[in-house]
Amino acid sequence: MDIPYDWERLPRWYSVLGRCFCCAVIEDTWHYFFHRLLHHRRVYKYIHKVHHHFQVPFGLVAEYAHPLETLILGGGFFFGILFFANHVFFLWAWMFFRLLETIDVHSGYDFPFNLLHLIPGYAGARWHDFHHMNFNGNYSSTFVWWDKLFGTDHQYKEYLSKKEL
Numbered sequence: 191m192d193i194p195y196d197w198e199r200l201p202r203w204y205s206v207l208g209r210c211f212c213c214a215v216i217e218d219t220w221h222y223f224f225h226r227l228l229h230h231r232r233v234y235k236y237i238h239k240v241h242h243h244f245q246v247p248f249g250l251v252a253e254y255a256h257p258l259e260t261l262i263l264g265g266g267f268f269f270g271i272l273f274f275a276n277h278v279f280f281l282w283a284w285m286f287f288r289l290l291e292t293i294d295v296h297s298g299y300d301f302p303f304n305l306l307h308l309i310p311g312y313a314g315a316r317w318h319d320f321h322h323m324n325f326n327g328n329y330s331s332t333f334v335w336w337d338k339l340f341g342t343d344h345q346y347k348e349y350l351s352k353k354e355l
Contacts, residue, residue: 195278205276206283211309213270213284214291214332220266221331226342228259229326237262242325252296266331291332311335320346 201209228238240256255263267288275281294306295318306312311333321328327342337343 193275193278193281199277200279201277206280209270209274209276209280210284210287212274213267214287214309216270216273217266217288218330218332219336220269221263222329222336224262224266225329225331228262229329242322244322252292263331295331309333317346320349324349 225238228234237256237259241254241259244254253260271281271284291306294304295313295315297315298319300315300319304314307314309332313328313330313332313334317328317330317334324345327345328337329342330336334343337346
């Protein structure tokens, strides 16, 4: 794959944003299904339990994982690149967004001025904090769509409704 890096073929900002969004959808889909699989009782204790060592996440916990988990869940990051890479600048933008998002959801803080909340369906820190607290449900990495579609967010909904009382 020949990826250009020159100024003449630098993509427009909206093209980079659109491609990053498409990569995020692909990565989130990959992440949801494989993350859910890593929570299966026959697999969890051997691989994914390492990541859940910390019940209260902080930024660096995002990368604290078993090597196999890194390979399995990390694969989703690369599939979008195969379809959407059109310039080295896009690769840097996608890597920046993905690291920013991963650290954000593991930060333990849900900042009200967080620009990532402008993305439709963005999960955020509260969503993922619940996953680390509860260990089940909220398997998606970036968006809430798959969890809502398959009902794996029901414990989170119950938690929120009890919290409101």
